[in-house]
Amino acid sequence: MPAEIRESKITGIKAGKDVVIYQPANIYGCTLEDGVFVGPFVEIQRHTVVGAGTKIQSHCFICEYVTLGRDCFIGHGVIFANDMFRQGRPDPDSDSWGRITLGNNVSVGSGAKILAVTICDGAVIGAGSVVTRDILRKGVYAGNPARLLREL
Helix, strand or coil, X not given: CXXXXXXXXXXXXEECCXXXXXXXXXXXXXXXXXXXXXXXXXXXXXXXXXXXCCEECCCCEECCCEEECCCCEECCCCEECCCCCCCCCCXXXXXXXXXXXXXXXXXXXXXXXXXXXXXXXXXXXXXXXXXXXXXXXXXXEECCCCEXXXXX
């Protein structure tokens, strides 16, 4: 039996004015507000909202139930993950997955991993960092796990 081949596509999205999406991209069931930029090789899953003016660079994965604020910068290869494998395996029940929320003007460096957390307005996440806890104070965070380096 031959393999089933599925093409990446952009489907079922709500897009504001002046949205730019470079293909190939796999983007579905989400909202992209005015002026959003999405680089190539990006996947954005359903129930996600990307705020106005936010820039998402290439090779990013944004899972379900992510909210990105206005004017955020998401560097190359950033991964958002909200299934914490609490049962030791993937959880098929999306209602039990965590939610991820970034405030406005958040910058996330290339290769960072953002787990099921909230990040406040104006925070800066260093390249390669792994954010495992809520970030509630504006500052520069880096490391694995990410920790406050200095306040802004």
